[in-house]
Amino acid sequence: xxxxxxxxxxxxxxxxxxxxxxxxxxxxxxxxxxxxxxxxxxxxxxxxxxxxxxxxxxxxxxxxxxxxxxxxxxxxxxxxxxxxxxxxxxxxxxxxxxxxxxxxxxxxxxxxxxxxxxxxxxxxxxxxxxxxxxxxxxxxxxxxxxxxxxxxxxxxxxxxxxxxxxxxxxxxxxxxxxxxxxxxxxxxxxxxxxxxxxx
Amino acid sequence: xxxxxxxxxxxxxxxxxxxxxxxxxxxxxxxxxxxxxxxxxxxxxxxxxxxxxxxxxxxxxxxxxxxxxxxxxxxxxxxxxxxxxxxxxxxxxxxxxxxxxxxxxxxxxxxxxxxxxxxxxxxxxxxxxxxxxxxxxxxxxxxxxxxxxxxxxxxxxxxxxxxxxxxxxxxxxxxxxxxxxxxxxxxxxxxxxxxxxxx
DNA sequence: CGCAGAGTAGACAGACCGGTCAACTGTTGG
DNA sequence: CCAACAGTTGACCGGTCTGTCTACTCTGCG
Numbered sequence: 001x002x003x004x005x006x007x008x009x010x011x012x013x014x015x016x017x018x019x020x021x022x023x024x025x026x027x028x029x030x031x032x033x034x035x036x037x038x039x040x041x042x043x044x045x046x047x048x049x050x051x052x053x054x055x056x057x058x059x060x061x062x063x064x065x066x067x068x069x070x071x072x073x074x075x076x077x078x079x080x081x082x083x084x085x086x087x088x089x090x091x092x093x094x095x096x097x098x099x100x101x102x103x104x105x106x107x108x109x110x111x112x113x114x115x116x117x118x119x120x121x122x123x124x125x126x127x128x129x130x131x132x133x134x135x136x137x138x139x140x141x142x143x144x145x146x147x148x149x150x151x152x153x154x155x156x157x158x159x160x161x162x163x164x165x166x167x168x169x170x171x172x173x174x175x176x177x178x179x180x181x182x183x184x185x186x187x188x189x190x191x192x193x194x195x196x197x198x199x
Numbered sequence: 200x201x202x203x204x205x206x207x208x209x210x211x212x213x214x215x216x217x218x219x220x221x222x223x224x225x226x227x228x229x230x231x232x233x234x235x236x237x238x239x240x241x242x243x244x245x246x247x248x249x250x251x252x253x254x255x256x257x258x259x260x261x262x263x264x265x266x267x268x269x270x271x272x273x274x275x276x277x278x279x280x281x282x283x284x285x286x287x288x289x290x291x292x293x294x295x296x297x298x299x300x301x302x303x304x305x306x307x308x309x310x311x312x313x314x315x316x317x318x319x320x321x322x323x324x325x326x327x328x329x330x331x332x333x334x335x336x337x338x339x340x341x342x343x344x345x346x347x348x349x350x351x352x353x354x355x356x357x358x359x360x361x362x363x364x365x366x367x368x369x370x371x372x373x374x375x376x377x378x379x380x381x382x383x384x385x386x387x388x389x390x391x392x393x394x395x396x397x398x
Numbered sequence: 399c400g401c402a403g404a405g406t407a408g409a410c411a412g413a414c415c416g417g418t419c420a421a422c423t424g425t426t427g428g
Numbered sequence: 429c430c431a432a433c434a435g436t437t438g439a440c441c442g443g444t445c446t447g448t449c450t451a452c453t454c455t456g457c458g
Contacts, residue, residue: 009435025317027226031416041437046417048435106320116378117316118224121305130378164375164384165391169364172371176363179315179329185363192364195398199391208405230446240407245447247405 010048012038017059022111023104026056026119026126056115057129063111064133071096072140082148083197086141086166090190093170097183107186109178113171138163145197154198165196209247211237216258221310222303225255225318225325255314256328262310263332270295271339281347282396285340285365289389292369296382306385308377312370337362344396353397364395 007015016038020029031052035045049055075089101107108114112133120127142163148154173189206214215237219228230251234244248254274288300306307313311332319326341362347353372388 024321025226027224027317028321030414032414042417043419043437044435052416108320109316113374114316116374117308117313118226120378120380121307122223122227127378127380134375134378161387161390165368165388168371168375168388169368169391169395170371171374172367172369175312175315175370175374176333176367179319179326179333181319181326188360189364189367191360192368192395192398195394196368196391199394229444231444241447242407242449243405251446 009038009040009044011062013040013045013048013055014059014062017055018063018111021056021059021115022108026052026115053123053125056119056123057125060112060115060126060129060133064136068136072137076140076144081151081153082144082146083153083194085144086148086193086197089140090170090193093174094183094187094190097174097177097186101183106181107178107183109174110171113174134167138167141166148197157199162197162199165199166193169193169196208237208239208243210261212239212244212247212254213258213261216254217262217310220255220258220314221307225251225314252322252324255318255322256324259311259314259325259328259332263335267335271336275339275343280350280352281343281345282352282393284343285347285392285396288339289369289392292373293382293386293389296373296376296385300382306377306380306382308373309370312373333366337366340365347396356398361396361398364398365392368392368395 013034016034017029020034020037031042031045035042045055049058071089071092075092076085078085078088080088097107097109112130115126116130116134120130138160142159145154145159145162149156149159169189169192173186176189177183177186212233215233216228219233219236230241230244234241244254248257270288270291274291275284277284277287279287296306296308311329314325315329315333319329337359341358344353344358344361348355348358368388368391372385375388376382376385
C-alpha cells in the first residue's frame, strides 16, 4: 500500500475509508473525520462519491484489488501444490492480522466480513458488492482445491462447496479472534482447514 | 419468547433492544426509536440502564439465556448421541434463520456475531460480554463432543479446540448466508461440521 | 395520613450527522 | 485570450444522536 500523501484525492479517500472502516466500522466512521484524515474537504468527497455508502463500496473494491494483487495472486500462482497454497494463504492472513493488531491495538478481523455483518441488511449495494468479493475469494480457493484434487492430495468432491466451507471457516475464525482479541485464535482454528478441504 | 405487552418496562426494553439490534445493528438502533417500540419513555430507559452500551450487554445476556433455555439445553440434554445432538442444534438454528428471515425480509445471521463484528473494537464491555457468551456456546459443543468421543463416534482428540472450530464454522456460515441473503447457504456449509468434529 | 423511593414523563441540550451549495482555482485546448 | 471543465473550498442546513433534568405519579409502609 502506497503512502497516502503520494496519492490523488480520490485514492486518498478510498484508502482512508478502507482503513477507518476496518479499524472501527462503517457507521462509526464519520464523513468529517474521514475527510480530515484523508486531507480532503467535504466538497471533494461529494464530488467523487454520491454518498458515504458508495464510497464504502468503492473502498472495499479497491481494497480487494490490492489484496488480490498483493496476496491472492502471488500465493495461488506459485508452483506449490493446491493444499500448500491454501496453507500459505492462511499464513499470510495470520501474519497480516498479527501485524495490524499490533499497530492498531487489537484484532480487527476481516474488513469485508466486518462490513457485511454490519451493513448487509441495511444497504443493498454494499451487500451485493461484498457478495461479489466473497465469490472472488471462493474462486481462488476453489481453483486451488481443483489442483489439489488433480494431484491426488484430496479425494474427488464438490470443490465449489468445499471452497465455501473453507471460506466460512476463515471468516468465523477471524470473528472469534476479534471477539477474543487474540490473533492466535485464528491460527488454531485454521488448523481444521485441511480436513474441511478433503470433506 | 413472551409477547412484549405482558412484560414490565425493563424486560420490554431488553427484548426490543435484542430484536432491533439483531434486525439492524447496534449503531443503527436509536434510543428514541427503541423506546417507542418498547412503549417506554427515555426517562425509563436511563432509569434502568446507564447507557445504550449497557443495555446492549444486558440485552445480549438476556437473549442468550432465552436461547440457552429454549434451544441449547433441550437439545444437549436429550438422550441422543453427541453427534446427533450437534446436528439437531444446527437444524434448529437453520429453522430459526429461515423463519426469522421470512419475517424480517432477509437473513439476519447471528445476533452475537453481528454485534461482535460491529462493536468488539469500540466497546470493551460489549466485547467481554460476547466473549463469555461465545465461551458458553463452545462449552455446550465441547460437552457433546466428549460424549461422542466416549461413544466412539469420533476419535480421541482436543475436544475444546474442536468445539471452537465448529463454532467458527457456524458463525462463518451465518455470515455467508447473511451476505448472500440466502438461509440455504448456512445448511450447505454446515454439512462440514461432522468432519470438523472428527478432525 | 405522610413520606420515601421506584418508576414515568417528555422537554431540552449540545454535539454531531450526512449532505448541499455557490464561489473559487488551475489546467487544458481552441 | 478565453471558454470549458475538473477539482477544491468551507460555510451552511436540517435533522438526529445520546444523554440530562425536573417534575410528576404510583405504591407500600410506618
